[in-house]
Amino acid sequence: MKKFIVASILFLLLLSDTSFGQTWIWYPGDFEIWLSNEVQTRRTERDVFIPPFWRVDSHYPLVKFKRTVQLSKPEDITVYAEGKYNVTLDGKYIYSDIHKITIPSGKHEITFLVNNPKTPPALYVKGKTIFTDNSWEATPQNGKSISADFWNFDSPETLPSEYRLAVKPQKAVHKEQSAGSVLVDFGKESFGFPVLQNLVGKGQIMLYYGESREEALSPEKCETFDRIEIDQHLPTDLILKHSRAFRYVNIHFGKDISFSDVSMMYEYLPVKYRGAFACSDTIINKIWEVSAYTLHLCSREFFLDGIKRDRWLWSGDAYQSYLMNYYLFFDKEAVKRTTWALRGKEPVETHINTILDYSFYWFMGIYDYYMFTGDKAFLKNIYPRMVSLMEFCLGRRNIAGMVEGLPGDWVFLDWAPMPKTGELSAEQLLFCRSLETMALCASVMQDEVKAAEYKKLSTSLKAKIIDVFWDNKQNALVHGRENGQLNNLVTKYANIFAMMFGYFDAVQTAKVKDNVLLNNKIQKITTPYMRFYELAALCDIGEQKYVLNEMKNYWGGMLSLGATSFWEEYNPALTGKEHYAMYGRPFGKSLCHAWGASPIYLLGKYFLGVKPLSPGYQKYIVEPELGGLEWIEGKVPTSDNEIAVMISRNKINIKTPSNSTGILRFKSNIKPICKEGTISSSGEKMYELELLPNRDYQVSYQTLQLKNK
């Protein structure tokens, strides 16, 4: 029992974003940028080292940490630093021992100047009342001061520069032995360091990795492999140096080599699955579970795109991971780390990841982060980098005030054939949403001049988008305009975004739903990436039943092909090994891709129906929706609490968090009953119940029969 309590406290400390005492601190973004370089330069494509395609930045080598203290009596502090450092007390250097310092009583300003060109300058100060946390100010030498940042490096020995993910042993589930080789199956997609147990002998060992059996069995074409040379006389376990993504590993070794078994050290980010979901449909349950596992595999030092190939930070991919994360781990730290690392340092010379749309998702990610967490401290630190990135974007508008791909820009949107030159309507929508984000953040920062500027820009752009791209004949937004010439093609992208952002009026919404979103003649979306937005937009207009069916077909389709994690792309029309090919390579496709995990988000937001109404879930709404299912139950996490929802055809049960109030909104064929609160009517067959903190509400109602689409 005692052990359990200790473990729980440790766990709480790990998850917490508030310091309970001294912790290592650094200049915000520096640890993240440094770590992202470490992570992103681990990519290999067979023998070839493949670093990111974009500029890679460095931490500030010289950082000042400052705090003012008021002491009623002298206090001893102990100092640890990652780097060379000096200390000033009230502007005067301390010439004596700077590891243990006595601060005299009274009011004092203490400054530590830390230099480290190799890893981020970091500081750890331990005293009774004086200790490092985010109340310290951090300043790159002669730069702008902001609040120091920290994570969970809470002891002097846990150095930020030695950060490693957690590991635990994992056994293989199946082995196929041949002469000089063995094919090992770990039963599901995994990530870690292969271990050759009791390895002895001399010679070369080749390890060919596969997310599929076919890939591992293709030494010539598998995407990753390791070559090691050994010469050892006593049997010893060998743990491979690089962690790899694989389900299968095909090991080739010479006749003088033997080992007793193959296992792995599974490598993972220690986070709790705080969200939960179950329903009456076992396929949907399996989809949720595999989605959760997929997201967990891709949530590491940062939210990565996928685990086999790039293992890079891509803003468009990360944006979706953030949203899924709010319905599963609610790991704020991972969102912040990824946001800092994606942005990098000044000066802005290209779009994020060089992709036009990816700059916009970066802004939008901060909007969501603030809505879900209410974390103003982060906003304050990142705001200057938001402003400079937006300045870059604004500086690249054309004469019409719109964005288009300029030399050096990659206009991505999706892996699908479509015109990408000129002013794409979808890009203008993302730009407009980014301007709205800037207006919101500027306003939170009380930067009213800029807030008004951004507001004016977004309002005018929104009007311009509808004015230019809305086609009254096709009843949809058209794809784009180039050299003043409209391209009348209708694609889904812009229509999805406008729907999600609430830019359509009721008439437009209805038209777009039928003419675009549910119109089979419009080019289909084949990546889970864009399906995310497509299905979200459909849920936004109440098409949960349709979405559930799509989910079962699309994600269920992957499951029926044996997927243990969700893929980068899925085309039901393909067969066999064809599924694994991409980028012109037979195993180029990532079979564990974060953007494949969107059911986490869709089921949490649109079926459990939980959404923040004000920053940090101070106010929230629950609009549960069966979408044709018999029952659903689950939990949605908030920063430090959770909202539990159960809905069946005649009962709704909500357990509310202790620190915020919400609204339950639902439809019912009968007048619903709730002993724990007062239900009010809010329209035809629409009802609302105010949700007070820390309650357990039981509602009797009767679901409406949904039309079958």
Add this chain to the structure above:
Amino acid sequence: MKKFIVASILFLLLLSDTSFGQTWIWYPGDFEIWLSNEVQTRRTERDVFIPPFWRVDSHYPLVKFKRTVQLSKPEDITVYAEGKYNVTLDGKYIYSDIHKITIPSGKHEITFLVNNPKTPPALYVKGKTIFTDNSWEATPQNGKSISADFWNFDSPETLPSEYRLAVKPQKAVHKEQSAGSVLVDFGKESFGFPVLQNLVGKGQIMLYYGESREEALSPEKCETFDRIEIDQHLPTDLILKHSRAFRYVNIHFGKDISFSDVSMMYEYLPVKYRGAFACSDTIINKIWEVSAYTLHLCSREFFLDGIKRDRWLWSGDAYQSYLMNYYLFFDKEAVKRTTWALRGKEPVETHINTILDYSFYWFMGIYDYYMFTGDKAFLKNIYPRMVSLMEFCLGRRNIAGMVEGLPGDWVFLDWAPMPKTGELSAEQLLFCRSLETMALCASVMQDEVKAAEYKKLSTSLKAKIIDVFWDNKQNALVHGRENGQLNNLVTKYANIFAMMFGYFDAVQTAKVKDNVLLNNKIQKITTPYMRFYELAALCDIGEQKYVLNEMKNYWGGMLSLGATSFWEEYNPALTGKEHYAMYGRPFGKSLCHAWGASPIYLLGKYFLGVKPLSPGYQKYIVEPELGGLEWIEGKVPTSDNEIAVMISRNKINIKTPSNSTGILRFKSNIKPICKEGTISSSGEKMYELELLPNRDYQVSYQTLQLKNK
């Protein structure tokens, strides 16, 4: 003899800036910025680590090196890199061995992408026709391409990241032994690693360093010391870890410790004293020698301010070192290294060293560099950083288009009491000269739009300066203006600069000479730093005799106090230990300060009289001036040649370089004679002789009697 030839060739390779074969290459500025961080974070003040006061930048961690080759037959290349790397041939990754590669015949584009977060990514490729030199293109990932840079790392083993200055053993000249201590005198100011020979025993050893005997004998107040703990049973030489500046070292050690002798490893930049100077006055000769030694001590990885204390790069100090360097070492590489390191990376957030005037000296240094070397390749690489620094400066003008100290700016000018707020006339002059530099460089870069812009700005500013600050009553430029109110104080600074830059007309020049420069009522200049400009301006108007006298008094004054190198500041009114104090500390003053070495420049430029007339000494002028001396002889280096000058009261002898033409201009009481060329008259008692390459001219003439001032 053979050894000598080998040594000479090595020496030539070392001095050369043209690659004779493969050499390590990097992205321009990256090695320099990285090295400057290493150097500048070595400062200590007693126990305290003191890094620079300004932002410190990092190299780009990810750099692409590219070259197109045309091969008539396949070629094998060997590759070395500082960092992880990949190779693409015609855009396709090479998957096989990337250390030895065969490039097929035909035309190919080869790219190496090198990643190194710790030290600058660098590349070394060795092949018959394909090898790394500055014909390669370097690009920070996704950034702008420029020509790769290099120095003298010509073998695969000489890694740029392991760069060290040269060392050689040096003996002490005197020792004073006491119980438990010894005071060691190396006879002159020096720099290196103390060596305790045959050291044996156990306990603590303290080494107190002194540029003066008094400093070494003051354990409590000396500026630098080392504390070491030893425990060794067999006598071994111990070389101290840090190199220090000192003449004296006072060593305290416990009774269980002994050593046989104390020496040092003198640490220095291996450069040749290419300039030379001798004259009929032995004090002046001694001043030249001590100046040369002072400059050499301060010319290290970079041109440092001084060797005991800061050991930092200060733009104002470096600017003067550059000019002295052109008359002594002509080490282009050291100028380039210092220029890159001072500038750092984008974005510009503060002035160089945070000092307003120091940004301007940085521009001016590039003007001079181009005039002395004609090196367009460097100009091309540094030009974008010139433009962005000038944008920063232009963005900080006030409504009158002038500069003044803004929050965060240090307005330095000189260590002397003077008003420093508002628009200082001296700062406007430096700004104006910087704009002229920009106009020149833009024009060399064929950036005609910018050239015209800068030209317009400098012309208008020059007119404004005279209009606003010229005082017709005082016949001088006044010190400044604040809030529209002129400060009618006359100080020397602006008047010196305007004189040097040729901004005065003949009338103004004459007035300023008498009313300011030679006027004892105007506040005196006490730093060698500003004496540099003061004496240069006086020489510019023919006051060599006066300047010689000043030189003998001022620099001779330091010599008579036993100086073995020249000081940061010298006030003849002080006595004894008072000379060593500065910054409120008894030994705070640097006794070996680069700006103390200006006689090198003054004697070379204004007495030997050699100056480039066009970039890179393509055209030059020799205007030798005895200044009252009986005879002078010496040499002035050019990039790869030298100009030798001898002048007495009736003879002038010039040996000309092989690759440029010049003019000898001199005054004579009689009609001069020269067998080797035709002398023409160019005014009253003024004569000119065209100097052709590679000649030895002997001129008979008669010097004019100079008035005694």
